[in-house]
Amino acid sequence: MDDQELEFEEIMDRYGTDIKRIVYMYVRDYSLADDITQETFIKCFTHYHQFRGDSLRNWLIQIAVNRSKDYLRSAYKKRTLLGDSLINLLKSPSVETKVLEKSIEDDVTACLMNLPVKYREIITLYYYKELTIKEISDTLEKNENTIKSRLRRAKDLLKKEVSKNG
Template sequence: MLEDKERAIAEIMHTYGDDVLRLVYTYVRNQAIAEDLTQEIFIKCYTNLHKYNGTSKLKTWLWRIAINQCKDYLKSWYNRKVIAVGEETLRQKEEPLGTEEKVVRGFMDVELITAVMQLPPKYREVIYLYYYEEMTAKEIGNVTKKSENTIKTRLKRAKELLENQLGGDLYDG
């Protein structure tokens, strides 16, 4: 049983490790902190693996743990009182995903990454999950425990904020 659990967590880490790290980075904007939090997330995943009941996708369950861990960190005394030294850059995914090619390709553009990272967390979250992880508004709602309409509204507002920050040239048309 223990070997099965260890094999399962190893597979989960192999499959989702880089994606979780990128998701965490979009919240904390510091590579070292993101790496630490990612380790904590997988520890939580390991200790709570028995609670995964299969009613949602494994990725949705893992994202929920990751988002909660990030939000807890952002609310923590440590985050509010300790100044992070040396902001790191976001690691890029090797193969771009296919959703709205201009935006996905734009994630490789430093100007767009900078603009996304300046968004408030609730908008940064939906932009990342929608464009980079290719989740639907419904899936994002399940992960964030917000209604699908709330997600659609946040996505629309996030796009507006990005267009304003980038001088209106987010889309070709």
């Protein structure tokens, strides 16, 4: 293995789990999160020479968020949604799905998943990934005041959701 391959392996080991969790928060499908995470790292490796930022972590998050949003907007997703729903009714859940669903049973996480994506992503990046408002602004390519407003609104919505379910 050459030095570049070792470096890429270290990047995947270091950031892989975090990126996969972020992607899952968008797509809510374990195997799809795997695929989009792989796409994220492939894009990172093929465009690594273009990386000029201060934070590799933030760049990877930005790629993952964009890939996830691209999937959610895609016609493929819309066409396969009904077919996937029918297939899921006919087959028993996989071990990975059971484990993931078990971890999501936590009340706050379950309530978070009920929020719209634009609020869920802000809460995830701010509290779970501990990014600053500035880093979130750079990652999502939104104005800092927009991020602050969404964070405030997300907190309010999450409080309502938790009190409704608790």
